[in-house]
Amino acid sequence: MIAAGVCGLVVGGLTTLAIQGNARPTPPHAGGALPPVATTPEAPSTFLVWVPRGLPQGFSAQIAALPKIDAMTVVAEDDAWLDRSWSATGEVVDRPTRGYAIPLDAAAVDPATFAAFVPAADHPSVAALAHGEAILGATSAGLRGLGVGSSLEFDGEKIRVAAVLPDQLVGAAEVVVSSRTGARIGVTRQRYLLVRPDAGRRMSAPAFRARIRRFLPVSLGMDRAVQVRAPGDTPYFRAGDAVLPPIIVKSLFGEFAARPGTLPGTIEIDPRWVASHIGSTTMPVLGRVMCNRGIIPQLQLAMRRLVAAGLRHTIRSYEGCFVPRYIGWSDENMLSYHSWGIAFDVNLAANLRGETPHQDPRMVRLLARWGFTWGGSWIVPDGNHFEFHRAVPIPSAG
Numbered sequence: 001m002i003a004a005g006v007c008g009l010v011v012g013g014l015t016t017l018a019i020q021g022n023a024r025p026t027p028p029h030a031g032g033a034l035p036p037v038a039t040t041p042e043a044p045s046t047f048l049v050w051v052p053r054g055l056p057q058g059f060s061a062q063i064a065a066l067p068k069i070d071a072m073t074v075v076a077e078d079d080a081w082l083d084r085s086w087s088a089t090g091e092v093v094d095r096p097t098r099g100y101a102i103p104l105d106a107a108a109v110d111p112a113t114f115a116a117f118v119p120a121a122d123h124p125s126v127a128a129l130a131h132g133e134a135i136l137g138a139t140s141a142g143l144r145g146l147g148v149g150s151s152l153e154f155d156g157e158k159i160r161v162a163a164v165l166p167d168q169l170v171g172a173a174e175v176v177v178s179s180r181t182g183a184r185i186g187v188t189r190q191r192y193l194l195v196r197p198d199a200g201r202r203m204s205a206p207a208f209r210a211r212i213r214r215f216l217p218v219s220l221g222m223d224r225a226v227q228v229r230a231p232g233d234t235p236y237f238r239a240g241d242a243v244l245p246p247i248i249v250k251s252l253f254g255e256f257a258a259r260p261g262t263l264p265g266t267i268e269i270d271p272r273w274v275a276s277h278i279g280s281t282t283m284p285v286l287g288r289v290m291c292n293r294g295i296i297p298q299l300q301l302a303m304r305r306l307v308a309a310g311l312r313h314t315i316r317s318y319e320g321c322f323v324p325r326y327i328g329w330s331d332e333n334m335l336s337y338h339s340w341g342i343a344f345d346v347n348l349a350a351n352l353r354g355e356t357p358h359q360d361p362r363m364v365r366l367l368a369r370w371g372f373t374w375g376g377s378w379i380v381p382d383g384n385h386f387e388f389h390r391a392v393p394i395p396s397a398g
Contacts, residue, residue: 045196048227048229048237048238048241049212049227050191050226050241051223052380053223053328054189054190054191063193068198069195070197071113071196072194072195073113073116075190075238076107076109076179076187076188076191077107077173077192077239078106078186079105080154081104081154081155082152082154083096083156084096087147088147102258104174105245107176108182111127114126117194128162129178132159133161134176134177136164136174137173137174138164138165139251140175143247148161148164152175155186167245168235171238172236174246194237204230208228212228240334244388253277258270258339264329264330266325266329267324277292277293277294277341278290278293278341283303284307286303286315286318287318289321291341291344294342295342297394298371299372302367302371302372305366305369306363306366311362311363314363316346317347318346319345319346320344321342322341323339325338344385345384345385351384353375353384354381356381357381367386371388373387373388375387
């Protein structure tokens with residue numbers, strides 16, 4: 001299940017190769033042991049830069065104006081709502097229930113600047129974006145059963161697929177369009193930057209972060225933070241890179257169609273998907289839970305282990321799992337993984353977002369051991385939040 005989530009560590013993608021040494025092969029030494037070889041780490045070729053809940057106005061322009069920046073591209077990302085799709089031969093592939101649409105993790109880029117961050121062989125695919133066409137990520141294309149020549153429709157805008165590229169080249173987005181096309185289908189929020197220093201410019205990710213943090217306005221409040229990643233630091237170059245990309249979540253836990261909910265910042269998911277993917281059960285510590293059926297055995301095992309370790313008291317309150325909504329209850333953000341029922345909140349009162357977390361570290365470590373990552377370690381801590389990150393073997397009943 002998690003192979004897709006970690007393959008970026010192997011493939012590398014984006015032309016941002018992991019930091020490597022320059023050692024040359026050494027012939028066998030007569031004494032049996034090899035002499036030490038001096039190596040010099042290469043400077044990172046590309047940095048990923050993102051700010052929680054989107055880049056502030058003017059931030060990208062200030063970074064572009066820094067000296068010794070060779071190339072930069074801005075990536076907007078939002079949920080684009082798919083009404084219908086067709087294969088290259090014209091057969092309907094996706095047709096949600098009337099009144100519902102399928103949320104796709106969509107990225108919008110300037111083809112001229114984005115091309116600098118993909119291999120030369122893929123430049124024609126990127127150039128096609130300028131003509132109103134789209135690129136699918138490989139996992140997205142596989143999930144949909146679509147390829148080159150197929151079409152997607154978002155709110156009446158029909159877009160032809162020009163290419164399918166590896167997930168690592170498109171930040172694991174499901175679909176990529178140009179900034180101009182993105183504006184027509186609601187993909188406008190700038191989420192992250194790809195920045196390439198001049199050749200030979202030596203700077204670490206922490207040093208670059210310190211250099212650009214001054215560009216963040218104080219008005220951001222708790223979100224006045226910036227993350228900078230170098231190649232090898234993260235499987236996919238995308239905002240919120242500490243969690244699984246939506247396409248991996250869909251591959252593991254299902255894809256739904258939805259529509260706006262009655263409350264601000266919420267969605268209403270097609271009841272047929274809810275009936276087949278969301279289950280309710282009683283488990284130790286948490287009591288009655290409603291979560292994705294795919295995580296229930298793993299979560300139940302984690303709670304049993306918590307009790308066995310004498311740590312039942314570390315969870316004093318449970319605030320829910322399946323809650324179809326956007327992050328922060330605002331449709332300016334991406335969909336929350338509570339919408340898939342793979343995240344849960346505990347001890348909310350003492351662990352509000354942006355405040356110093358007060359969870360028992362023994363409980364946090366135990367949940368991590370059983371596949372659940374903790375929001376308290378994010379650059380803006382969300383200490384009450386845990387979500388599925390990897391599968392673990394479930395012992396048989398015998």
